Amino acid sequence: MTNGILAVTEFSDERFRKSSYEVVSEGRRLADQLNTTLGVVVLGSGVLAAAGELKRYGADRVLVCDDPGLADFDSDRFTPILDDILTVRQPRIVLFSASVRDKQLATRLAARRDAGLAMDCTGLALDGEALVATRSMYGGKLVARVAVAGTPQIALLRPNVFAACTVEKAGEIERLEVTPAESRVRRVETKPGAAKLDLTEADVVVSGGRGMGGPDFGVLEALAGRLGGAVGATRSAVDEGWRPHADQVGQTGKVVSPKLYVACGISGAIQHIAGMGGSSCIVAINTDPDAPIFRYADYGIVGNLFEVVPAVARALGGR
Amino acid sequence: MNVVVLLKQVPDTESLIEINADGSDIKTDNLKWIVNPYDELAVEEGLRVRERLGGGKVTVLSVGPERATAAVRTALAMGADEGVLINDPALVRPDPLATAKVLAAALKTIPFDLIIAGQRAVDDDSYLVPAAVAEYLSIPAICMVVRQEITGSKIQCEHSLQDGTAVVAADLPVLITTQRGLNQPRYASLPNIMKAKKKPLETRSLAALGLEAAQVGSGTAKTRIRSLAFPPQRKVCKMIPGETADEKAVQLVQMLRAEAGVL
Numbered sequence: 001m002t003n004g005i006l007a008v009t010e011f012s013d014e015r016f017r018k019s020s021y022e023v024v025s026e027g028r029r030l031a032d033q034l035n036t037t038l039g040v041v042v043l044g045s046g047v048l049a050a051a052g053e054l055k056r057y058g059a060d061r062v063l064v065c066d067d068p069g070l071a072d073f074d075s076d077r078f079t080p081i082l083d084d085i086l087t088v089r090q091p092r093i094v095l096f097s098a099s100v101r102d103k104q105l106a107t108r109l110a111a112r113r114d115a116g117l118a119m120d121c122t123g124l125a126l127d128g129e130a131l132v133a134t135r136s137m138y139g140g141k142l143v144a145r146v147a148v149a150g151t152p153q154i155a156l157l158r159p160n161v162f163a164a165c166t167v168e169k170a171g172e173i174e175r176l177e178v179t180p181a182e183s184r185v186r187r188v189e190t191k192p193g194a195a196k197l198d199l200t201e202a203d204v205v206v207s208g209g210r211g212m213g214g215p216d217f218g219v220l221e222a223l224a225g226r227l228g229g230a231v232g233a234t235r236s237a238v239d240e241g242w243r244p245h246a247d248q249v250g251q252t253g254k255v256v257s258p259k260l261y262v263a264c265g266i267s268g269a270i271q272h273i274a275g276m277g278g279s280s281c282i283v284a285i286n287t288d289p290d291a292p293i294f295r296y297a298d299y300g301i302v303g304n305l306f307e308v309v310p311a312v313a314r315a316l317g318g319r
Numbered sequence: 320m321n322v323v324v325l326l327k328q329v330p331d332t333e334s335l336i337e338i339n340a341d342g343s344d345i346k347t348d349n350l351k352w353i354v355n356p357y358d359e360l361a362v363e364e365g366l367r368v369r370e371r372l373g374g375g376k377v378t379v380l381s382v383g384p385e386r387a388t389a390a391v392r393t394a395l396a397m398g399a400d401e402g403v404l405i406n407d408p409a410l411v412r413p414d415p416l417a418t419a420k421v422l423a424a425a426l427k428t429i430p431f432d433l434i435i436a437g438q439r440a441v442d443d444d445s446y447l448v449p450a451a452v453a454e455y456l457s458i459p460a461i462c463m464v465v466r467q468e469i470t471g472s473k474i475q476c477e478h479s480l481q482d483g484t485a486v487v488a489a490d491l492p493v494l495i496t497t498q499r500g501l502n503q504p505r506y507a508s509l510p511n512i513m514k515a516k517k518k519p520l521e522t523r524s525l526a527a528l529g530l531e532a533a534q535v536g537s538g539t540a541k542t543r544i545r546s547l548a549f550p551p552q553r554k555v556c557k558m559i560p561g562e563t564a565d566e567k568a569v570q571l572v573q574m575l576r577a578e579a580g581v582l
Contacts (some may be wrong), residue, residue: 007485012481014569028546035555073480100479100480103446104450104462108460109453110449110451111450111451111540112454116540116541117445117542119447120444120446136444138345138371138444141336141549142548142549144545144548145544145545145546146544146545147542187486190480190485191477191484191485192482192484194481214473238390245465245499247500249498252332252356260575270332270505271332271333278550280581282553282577283571293567294556295556297556298554298556298557299557300556301558303564308568311568315568315569
């Protein structure tokens with residue numbers, strides 16, 4: 001017999017990642033459709049106090065594994081604990097965020113349990129025994145509907161696509177005693193990134209391409225800062241060494257789905273469109289009125305980005 | 320040091336992808352095929368390990384149809400020593416976990432100290448194969464590596480986290496996956512392309528690995544594509560009129576607020 005839905009959260013820097021609320025909310029939606037319960041898993045060190053807030057997103061039960069050995073993510077430690085939880089709970093569906101961490105964690109779990117897994121989903125539906133995931137393939141050039149069979153059915157949700165909805169449930173805390181395994185990989189050092197905001201989780205992304213002409217992305221930084229967004233770049237801008245690889249948006253970089261994507265001095269190579277085509281609203285700023293990017297944008301401005309971008313920041317006014 | 324590089328042949332990222340008549344797969348007739356870009360980084364890193372340690376062997380391992388031999392040859396032309404292609408009629412569009420099982424079975428017959436794989440293939444974007452191979456082989460996987468150094472029987476890697484990086488250490492054997500920035504893959508020179516034609520490239524069937532279609536064939540797949548479609552078309556782009564940058568900017572902000580509702 002299989003029971004319920006399990007949503008796995010990610011706790012880092014003293015808080016749940018934004019995408020964790022999205023995963024819990026989608027779990028609630030599916031649990032309601034199946035008339036079953038939603039269990040939420042929290043793994044970490046010093047996470048017990050924060051776990052209570054998950055009931056506001058619809059958790060019937062919160063399974064807390066709080067242990068100093070779980071302070072940093074380590075797939076050797078996390079995988080067996082989750083594997084044990086799955087053995088005991090036998091959930092029908094397990095949801096994760098498609099984060100760097102959980103891509104690895106969920107894959108190991110799927111391999112261990114020979115479970116079907118749909119990666120980086122943008123929509124989920126139930127069809128009889130199957131979980132049907134909508135996900136992009138070929139770097140966003142195509143959208144596939146993929147049926148996941150067997151038990152459990154694992155899906156990883158693309159950040160920023162699913163809504164985080166508050167709905168109060170019991171959120172009964174259940175503390176699980178765990179003994180983290182010895183890890184074969186030892187962490188020597190952690191180097192925090194310079195970015196304050198993760199590109200894949202940002203509501204606004206302001207990106208620059210070859211039209212930037214050099215490594216000075218100051219006008220984009222200023223606009224992104226004004227909008228509470230993050231700065232991205234095309235492959236050519238990254239290949240020129242103007243921006244770090246971590247900032248690359250495209251088929252061979254990050255796939256982003258912000259509410260607003262501002263493409264500055266970007267011609268619109270298919271490789272780049274693949275990484276940002278799922279944005280809700282796209283604004284293109286380019287000196288060339290024939291640039292392909294205008295075919296993919298909702299709003300276009302023909303003009304010099306070094307004049308237009310600061311003007312947009314001014315037009316936003318003080319807030 | 321024995322390095323095995325896992326490699327997949329994928330459609331060129333610049334290519335237009337079209338859907339076949341029944342919507343179940345892509346049209347493959349007119350596609351240009353390339354080595355998955357993240358796997359090119361893996362080949363390059365394998366060669367650098369061999370060069371740095373002054374010896375060893377780099378074997379390229381792939382699962383794919385006959386045409387995938389071209390991708391393996393490309394890796395041999397870059398400088399890899401040997402190629403192995405697992406080609407079997409039962410492996411038409413294999414499930415990622417099935418691919419991982421096949422690769423793991425092949426790796427039981429190829430000695431390795433280090434396995435290098437691309438972090439993902441840019442066709443199905445599943446991310447699954449490398450970490451699943453490591454799981455099946457009971458070795459650690461270190462994902463999205465931007466720098467690695469081998470000393471004796473140990474490896475130290477810097478790898479990407481969601482934000483920032485971490486430096487980790489492990490005993491070999493391990494599997495690592497590549498992140499952009501790890502290296503700049505070399506081009507195959509003409510003499511090396513000629514030489515690569517004489518390098519050993521062996522094609523093996525499932526039976527040669529002791530596997531049966533019932534274990535890894537498409538019938539075992541836990542995930543199945545029901546349909547493929549193009550992403551929804553956007554409405555025609557609204558070009559913002561105006562004489563000056565400021566005029567255009569004011570109009571844009573108005574539209575983003577009132578019409579698009581994104582501000």
